Amino acid sequence: MMPESYQHQELVQLLKREILKLIPSGCQILIQHDTPDSLSLPPRTIGGFRPDVYYCFENLLIIGEAKTEGEVEKQHSRAQYEAYMKECANFQGKAVLLIAVPWIERAAANNIIQRLRKRIPGNYTTKIIEWIEGAV
DSSP: OOOOOHHHHHHHHHHHHHHHHHSOTTOGGGOEEOSTTOSSOOOOOGGGOOOSEEEEETTEEEEEEEOOTTTTTSHHHHHHHHHHHHHHHHOSSEEEEEEEEEGGGHHHHHHHHHHHHHHSOSSEEEEEEEEOTTOO
């Protein structure tokens, strides 16, 4: 397994901060993340993909995926977005797909997500979070 890049680590932290805004206080321990220090990895989803960050409790599912510069438009990434959207669409409850990308990749990510959204209907939300290096 390749070591995570600094940029990828920052994007994962951004996802975790975003999830904290969406979940009840006291539920942080239920956030699973695929990082070197993780005690429990996120489960694999449709297609066998493992998201970077995952939260599922009661009627709320949040899947978070971090994409570094140059990864956003790759075929593997597109397959992941599609799998995660299907996972969200199949969830009985509120589902949110968060994609964290460097700000320069926001437009590309948005275009891909909007096209996939038309093909994968369902009662879920997608949100692209942009990372600006140095910003907190």
